[in-house]
Amino acid sequence: MKLILLGAPGAGKGTVAKMLTAIDGSVQISTGDILRAAVKEGTELGKQAEAYMKAGDLVPDELIMGIMEQRLQEPDCANGFLLDGFPRTIPQAEQLKALMDKLGIKLDMAVNLEVPREVILDRLTTRRTCTGCGAIYNVKSAPPKVEGVCDKCGGSVVQRDDETEEAISNRLDVYNEKTAPLVEFYRNEGLLLDVNATSSDEVVKTIKARLAG
Numbered sequence: 474m475k476l477i478l479l480g481a482p483g484a485g486k487g488t489v490a491k492m493l494t495a496i497d498g499s500v501q502i503s504t505g506d507i508l509r510a511a512v513k514e515g516t517e518l519g520k521q522a523e524a525y526m527k528a529g530d531l532v533p534d535e536l537i538m539g540i541m542e543q544r545l546q547e548p549d550c551a552n553g554f555l556l557d558g559f560p561r562t563i564p565q566a567e568q569l570k571a572l573m574d575k576l577g578i579k580l581d582m583a584v585n586l587e588v589p590r591e592v593i594l595d596r597l598t599t600r601r602t603c604t605g606c607g608a609i610y611n612v613k614s615a616p617p618k619v620e621g622v623c624d625k626c627g628g629s630v631v632q633r634d635d636e637t638e639e640a641i642s643n644r645l646d647v648y649n650e651k652t653a654p655l656v657e658f659y660r661n662e663g664l665l666l667d668v669n670a671t672s673s674d675e676v677v678k679t680i681k682a683r684l685a686g
């Protein structure tokens with residue numbers, strides 16, 4: 474499958490993407506994960522992205538398009554991909570469309586994960602992430618077995634730098650201003666699927682049904 478996952482921070486794009494990869498071997502491509510890895514490694518890309526990320530602002534489109542143009546041409550994408558956190562702006566969506574045309578790839582759909590704002594705020598403030606493998610936990614609903622230690626890789630499980638209340642509120646504003654317009658963009662392209670994303674299991678079921686039908 475070749476899908477775009479749209480939705481506010483905390484809507485569950487990463488969780489749903491991980492569940493979908495298990496179905497048919499499509500790869501999850503998370504621009505947030507790619508950027509966090511670059512920051513951790515201290516690469517040139519990481520240095521350029523770090524301050525934007527910490528404040529909860531978007532990284533410039535040129536940087537993101539450079540990463541994605543390369544990433545989408547790697548061999549593992551041939552089986553399908555789940556774009557998690559990309560595109561995030563209308564220019565990114567337009568450039569992605571041109572890139573897909575150039576590579577002769579057809580997207581199946583753009584899934585819009587809809588979750589009420591209260592649920593989003595609660596999820597983001599209680600979310601914890603493994604710095605080693607990116608696994609996602611929640612202090613209330615799904616804590617690691619040992620506090621602060623990843624069940625899967627033993628890495629340290631922490632609150633992300635951009636998950637302070639101030640950065641979260643900025644990320645939600647940035648989402649409404651820059652990313653929410655993509656819903657209409659993909660509706661016009663005839664690719665949009667709106668889903669209620671309060672339960673990630675239900676989201677996966679709905680996507681499977683739509684792909685099969």
Ligand code: ADP
Pocket residue numbers: 481482483504505506508525526527529530531532533534537557558559560561562565635644
């Ligand atoms: P979330 O979806 O939970 O907000 P991500 O992990 O997708 O978080 O992204 C974290 C940060 O990385 C964003 O706040 C932004 O600074 C940067 N980022 C990720 N993807 C993009 C993108 N496509 N365009 C611009 N910035 C991005």
